[in-house]
Amino acid sequence: MTRSTERRRRPRLERADLRTVYLLGAVSAVKGLSLIVIAEAIARGISALPAGGETLRDAVLWGVGGALLRAGSSWASTVVSSRAAVGVKEDLRQRLAVTALSDSSGVSGSTAVLATRGLDQLDEYYRSVLPAMTNVAVIPLLLGARILFADWLSALIIVVTIPLVPVFMALIGMHTRDKVDAASTALGRLSDNLVELARGLPVLIGLGRVEEQTKTLRTISDDYRATTMQTLRTAFMSSLALELISTISVALVAVTIGIRLIGGSLTLEIGLLVLILAPECFAPFREVGAAFHAAQDGRAALARAREFVARPTPATILVTGTEVTGAEVIGAEVRVDHVTLHFAGRSEPTLNDFSATFAHNRTTLVAGQTGSGKSSVLALLGGQLASNTDGYELAGSVSGVDLRRIAWVSQHPQTVSASVREELALYGGNTSPELAVRVDAVLAELGLAGLADADPARLSPGELRRLALGRAVLRVDDGATLMLLDEPTAHLDAESALIVERMIERLCGTVTIVIATHEHGLAELASSVITLGETSRLREVEQATGPLDRVRRGEIEPEPDRESADPVKAQTWGTVRALWEFLSPSRATFVFAVLLGTLSALFAVSLTAVSGWLIVRASQEPAIMYLLVAIIGVRFFGIGRSSLRYAERLCAHNSIFQAATELRVRLWRALGRNGITSRGLFRGSTAVDYLVGATDDVRDLSYRAVMPPLVAACVGIASIIAVALLYAPVLWVLLVLFAVCLGVVPVVTVLVDRSFSQRQHTLQSALLTRFVAMLGASRDLRTNAIDGRVRRSIAEVDAELGAAARRGAWALGLGHALTVLGCCLAAMGMLVVCAPFVLSGGLAVELAAVFVLLPLALIESMAAVVDAVQLWPSLAAALAKVAGFVGDEIPESMEGQAADLETIGRETISSPVRTLEFSGVTAGWPGVVAPTFSDVSFRAVAGEWVMVEGPSGSGKSTLLAVALGFLQPRDGRLLVDGRASSNYSGSELRRHVTWCPQEGHLFDSTLRGNLLISRARGDAPSEPEMIAALERVGLGSFVASLQNGLDTRVGSEGEQLSGGQRQRVAVARALLAGGDIVLLDEPTAHLDADAAESLMTDLRIALSDTIVILVTHHSVEAKTGDVRVRLAASTATDRHPARMFEQPVAV
Template sequence: MSRTTLPRTSLPRTALPRAADRLRLAADTAFARAGLGPGGMRTLYVLGILSALKGLALVGLAESLARGVVGVIQGADDWSLWLGLGVSSAILRAIAHWATQAFAAREALGVKEATRQDLADKLVGDGGSSVGAMTSLATQGLNELDKYYSVVLPAVTSAAVIPALIGVRILFADWVSALIVVLTIPLVPVFMALIGMHTQERVSAASASLGRLSDNLVELARGLPVLVGLGRVEEQTEALRTISDNYRLRTMETLRTAFLSSLALELISTISVAVVAVFVGVRLVDGSLPLEIGLLALILAPECYAPFRDLGASFHAAQDGVLSLGRARGIIAARSPEQFVTPAATPAVTPAVTAAATPAVTPAAAAERGAPAIRVTDLTAQYDGRGEPAVDALSFVAPAGEITAICGVSGSGKSTVLAILAGRLRNGTDGAILAGEVTGIDVGRLAWVPQHPHTVGATVRDELRLYGGTRHPALAFDTALGLELELESTLDARIDTLLAELRLSHTVDADPAQLSPGELRRVAVARALLRVDAGAEVVLLDEPTAHVDAHSSRIIEDSIAALRGRVTVVLASHEVGVTNLASVRVYLDSSAAGRDDAVGQAQAQGQGLGQAQVATPHRVAHETSAIERPLVNQPSPVSTPAFTPVATPKAQPAPAPGALRLILSILRPAKWRFVFAVFLGALAALFAVSLTATSGWLIVRASQQPSMMYLMVAIVGVRFFGVGRATLRYAERLVTHDGIFAAVTSLRVRIWKSLAERGTSSRALLRGGTALDYLVVTADAVRDLAPRVLMPPVVGLLTGVAAVIGVAMLHSPAVPVLVVSLVLSLFVAPALATWGDRRASRGQQLIRSEVTRRFAALLAAADDLRTNAVDSAERASLRGLDARAGVDARRSAWALGLGGSFTVAVNCVTAVLMLWVSAPAVAAGTLPGEVLAVLVLLPLGLLEPLLGVVDAVQQWPVLAQAVRRLAPFTPSTAAGSSAVPGVDLPSDVDQIALRDLSARWPDTGTDTDTDSDNDTDVFSGLNAHVGLGEWLVVSGPSGSGKSTLLTVLLGYLQPSGGSYLVDGLDSRILDTRALRRHIAWAPQEGHLFDSTLRANLLLARSRQDAPDEAEMIDALRRVGLAEFLVSLPDGLDTRVGSEGAQLSGGQRQRVAVARTLLTRAEVVLLDEPTAHLDGEASARLMYDLRSALSDQIAVLVTHHLADQRDGDRVLQLQGSSVQSRQFQSQQFQSSPPPTHAPSTNARSVSALRTALPPPSLLK
């Protein structure tokens, strides 16, 4: 066999550079895996050079001090020449300190920003992420890298460079001391490795605990309305406390072991320096070593161990950041779920959704060409743990430019089909396995209206700008500023028009989180219409009129109808008025077609069909066929106690207390632990100063060759102060961390209770991002900063005062020099850092909080953003916000380096000046030489606590900003709880009554469900009475005050006029906590926790009174989920996913209602219980509810006339006006609905195929 050899000359000239690039890439990858980031080699090079400069400065300073002390003691004339070297070395050391801080901060920011952006791209692209854990990882977790870059990496390079430089100098001066250093330094990495391996698993477990804590906090916050409605807030408060305590205990266990590495390094370095001092002293006594060499070895020896001490002290503190970086990179590198939607031009190897490959077009060109037809063939979707597929062999065609309706009972798979078409549900997402083929969809030209819209915009206008094509005009390129402004103006005009058409003009500047579900649904429709304007060719709508009043439903229907001929529309809805818009209907169960046809025929003939077949009840919401009997003048069957409301002036906000007072109030639960920690910290600092001073005294005294007995006390003192410093430092760290964790646990509980007390009064606070910001990010900022800000100034001040007293006792003329040095270090250096900072730290914390909220909102809305192809704009906005934080952080790092370097220079120069101020006394014989050594070395011992003061003062604005944000949750400023102690209800509630009731929202920035200002009543003159077995039905358009009324009934909002009577007692005098124990509330969007069906149902009652399995199964049967439960292999132990993602919208709603039925409350508030349900399921659910609540008081909020029955008390809200009546109609009887409800799992392939349109529509 012949073999061809390629000539050497044929190797391309670019091969060597490419090979070098590959080597560099491999090296960078290795450094990245080690946590050094993409610029690892450059980072090490620069930090190594700066460490070498620091080492040279240390050698120069040691030479200056050693030769200066010896010269002064020996009376030499040239000792003053060494002062210049000392000052120059001090300046060089200060410059190296500043440059290291600034450079390390810049490198950390680069890694964090790049990793956070890559993580956002990955999580948004894949979807289905845990909001709490991933937000904590991307924000708090990556922010922990600051410690790694600012302390650990400089310590690593210093440990590699400085001991070598200093060791060489010691070797040339004293080989014995150098040998001791060489023999003991290897013990340091050995102990670090052993302790590090022992703590690695515990650190990982603690990091995982933080992720679980974040998830639990977000779950609790999102489900707060449910917990409030079920009266389960108190028990979940204890659960929160337990979670936080477990996290504290686990972390403290880790820290006890992790801090052992620092203790071991302290002991090794202390004993090693003590051995060096003893050997030097012994040789000085016998005259075999000059004093100058001994002093030089003594000053330099501790500096050989200082980098290792710094590394040991900070390494485990930075491990969280390294682990977070590793987790983030693992997530980024993980394989994404299989994309089920691919363009037609790229044939899919696996079954896929394809679309005709077309270039980008304008809306006008898209209309001219025509929207695509969508063809679905044998589509099947199976979820893990489910016995039957959610969608089974579904085939249909949605004609181009037409409206197609997906019809079926609740749980038949409508939302699953739409999620697949939208590309939101892919293979692997939520355990889904997909098969089949879909063609005609380009995911980049899609508009999607989900059942539960999520928003990211700060205002409704911002949200719509994002979906319309422009979000942040301030970020526009200067060269296109005029064009950007023109486009923005055009878009804003279109937004104003859409909002006016949808009756949302009053919300344009409102936070979307403050909108009612109906208003939010209309915003989602507006988003879709703007996407169509931007070129979308396919529009998918899932329950577009759910939670919407009759008039708004008609507006939405008209908007959908106007899309015919422009785009291809596929929708799912239980509202007959919506499905009647469709030219093609696709049925997902065998009996749906017949029922739908019957409903349509009955509508045409004007016939009543009974409860299960009421067609589009919102269409007849304003008819007057019902017989109304006013209730206003009816005598009340309850006796009303005399109660005259007292008009009170508008509450004025109390002046906010100072930040220091707020911090102290937060730390109060662990105040004695902090006092003890300060004492230990001050004592440890004094031991460190004493160690330095005693060592200097020992060396100089030994040079005078006294008897060894005179030196034994000093030798023992060196060991005592060395071991004591290490032990005290270890104890101080443990006490500090235990105290701050305990204080933050109490703080989290107070925040949670405050959120719970606000209850239904604030929707914004219930968002995952906002709750995570308060409960985790801001609370953790207090946890991290409070010890660093409060303790170092106290420790530094105490240490400085003790040093001044000591110097005054030794040599009073040196006191002014030391006092000036302390004033410069304690006051001028922090002021310099603060001046250079220019509020950067405060702004950085604000932006960090905003990044956290935005990141959480981005993940929560990932499906909305990605499906509507607007995620890139939001991620770019987040990147810009992160860049702003980076600018402030770089400025902050520059300021920190400036203040710290000034302190380093001042103390090093002070050590040199001590020679000058003490030389006359030494020459006169009034000051012993050993005392001179103490005075010279003392400023160097003060350097560490004084540097802590600079850091503390600079971090003060950040901490102050954080605690001010938490001011409403601190004991000193917490607003009066809505749970005012009052009269308890003597027994079960038998009746409630409303007498001329008026309500308004207080002027506290709390969101409302009305567009009126806080001086206007949301409603007034409301009268009603309802007793056991009776129903009060509340209806009205969105924003008319229905949610406000529920808030009053729950006791979270006091009436502004009239009265709310419970068993004849005015709610103002009742204990609101006791009142809520008698009331259960099922919110509009019944949140399901990311757990099992069983766990969600168990929330209905306390653990002591937990429902058994039979009760839970019966509750599910009563809401029509019996067959669904039977189909689940795991039964009640089936996981429902985050927010019930693995259930349909109707199933989620029914589970939430079943949970409410399991309570023992006498008053049950039902807010839109039949939303997301088909007509028959709605009728059956209402029948079951009326049977189940036959001996309770029911308050029903609904937009559907079909939900009303004979004898119901009806309140029709119209803003500030109210109509009260009783409901009577022959159209609705009390007989049960038909019993032939189809199985939610039934599928009929033949029926599906007959739903295909005629061939003429497919052309």
């Protein structure tokens, strides 16, 4: 490893961090002084117990003062460190957002997790590492100085042994660093895979590969778990080593003190003082070791974040001159001069010495066959291509473009807002009342008024196209001078296409427009044409029928709000039951971990008690044989505490990581089970939120919120029993302490917190979702120059998150302070309560010392309860979120409609399927009273094609959902080979169906990788089969021209292919799947007329013995003998059954 790599990995302290360190140093000094005062008070108090008097009273008063100082330092440490973490995270997130938005790699999962969950790990770094480091720098010096003045020999032993702790810590830290990096890399890889799987879920459903990808997900998750557990095992082992070194060193001091007390060369007061302070000298080193390893994830995230933001800025080939302003660009023509674009692995460049001029305020058509480079020209004008990016070579220049004044409509629009209305307002540029009116007007004109408050992620591709055009229109209103339109009418019916054409026509002459299209209607708007390669024949769109000003409902599925329940108000028993269900894969291991944790805490209490008894008894100068059992006990409890702590942490984390893996798999299966009934689930942000965010929340919180209360309760019960057996009259002090620490303090903490911690976790989930959405839409945002607005909105959420974190830290610090104060005051209270019993002879001094030291030994266990109580609402929320998603119970609104239930049908379908029949089928989406369509009847046999036509919102996707088995008919029957579909489970039906969705997602892999998923691994297509399928869809010559052939990478979402090429690869994949029933959803979108005609001819040959259902907006694709089903749309106010009919095509 190079020295420069070491420097990059080591988090450097910036100016704000240094201020925090100085402040924490002052807090550490106060804590050190408080420890000295408390130790002095206890030592003097126990020594004065036989005599009582003013000495005891003064000791108690000093102890109370020390308790107040220690409580104040505990509160200040938590608050100061947490506030520092918030500031650093907010700064780094914004810098990450800026860098990520300019990144063209398309990798969003790992980057989003780094910017959210990764940076959240800094909380542990700032809350644990920095305070521990300042404690190391200050507390041992203060305590060591006091010990030196009291007993130089004990000070010498501490000085000799204490350097062993940092030496071992450094050695183990260097050993674990690479493993932590490997775990972070595994999490990033997992996140990227989850985003890819979610975006491609429709493809996996259509190919029947969901379960196979479940195995892949499990493998990736298991790898992540194994890597993380290996790291944790080493880290826990390091903590064990540090604990053992500290324990042995303190034991050596204690034995030395005991022997000298027996010999009479040391007083009891000094012996107790040294005994109490010696462990506190080692405690900061143990804390920094444990914190260092616990915060390794945060340190690694900090290093990766700083390395990420240091990436070079993409170099543009846009030339506007060094002093040219946006005003000077306005009014100028756009020129492209000698541009060459050559993708890696291609034998020919996509653009070869391309030059063109786009006249100011004129409309230019970029024409050419599929794959000729039309989208590349638009990407070039939009500033999306950089000259210093891997994957392609770019040379030449572009002038006359102001990147701040571009309106862009992409082939695959991505959204970031919560509603259609908000998405349009985002692109409008301001929040004035005039904008709201303009947004409503655009919605009405596009026929989207009925969907204004809908989630854009649940729109159909056609509706999304109209939304994207509306965004561009508002960009023009906001000052954009260049409009780039990449197939804006793809996936649109005739009526919608005409609406789009009319909107664009009204803009002609007022803005420079560049259009790439295969549609004849749009081409007629152009005043000039630039042809790339050979001329292609344009496609005709059928004439629209019906009024164009009608606001149509749009086909969108209302879905239940999965987070509508208030988890904070949910019954505790419900949360416990959900937790028990989460732990089901490893319940026994978790219960065993609780037992180990309880034993470890009891050993720690016993170590303190035996050590105190040993010192006081030794001061009475008995024969050493009477102390041998106690001496052995000190060693036993010291080593046992460390060993049990190691075993407990290992068992608990292994148990929870196993449960988290199972939960992640269940969530993925739930995504697949919901299928196409919820388009919102196909978003990468949704997948990461559930599969990474929610899963990690449950994983992390289930340990931190559950283990401490259980351990504390068990320790409390054991302590009460022990004190009751030893000397019951002092038991009430302990009962009051537990009532305060386990009752009053948690209640006060919750009241002060006021659910800010739970809100903090909710905001963290929202931040993760928004970050993934932002990165997924980075090209839309960057090209339309609104990325700054989105970053500001994320900054607002981050600021709200920071405010919640600060308030939560204030409450947490208060809870810790009250716990420390309560335990210290209980120790002083024990002094007061025990004094009369000791004076009367009813209680031995050594036993009184045990009772006095006991509350101090309970501080760690009791303080952990505060953290747990504050985190419990967040755990309840996380469990409610995932339980509502993966639960076996189906909401009442879905009963009788969700087909993929094990309780519905267990018969198997004989292959191949020869007939498919809809008999009077009425169907609709769950939760909606009105059906999407009614009384559909048609019958198709193998070799026949069913042409499904109709405008957006007429129910085409609903019909496909029924055919796929995701929706059961509300009325009528779906018959498969004459048998009702209710006899089969949804998964059994889909085993015989292949679906090619409208947006045929391509995974970020190679052509080969995208085609291999068409069939199961045991029946994977051979290379000749894949080549033949590509030739059938017209890509034979294209693949032959690739240097790497099928091993050519296609980029994220197939970005290195044209829209038409992506579509044909998706169709080829469906052909390879070989289903008995094939569902094709607009397979010729993005293709020119000749390519579309050729593809349909090849498909009819390839599927000549298959039942095919084709959804299309081009009736010319129908042939004689096809079954035609025409669906009529309903309006937002007209929910009567749609008109349908079956008729043969007359040619």
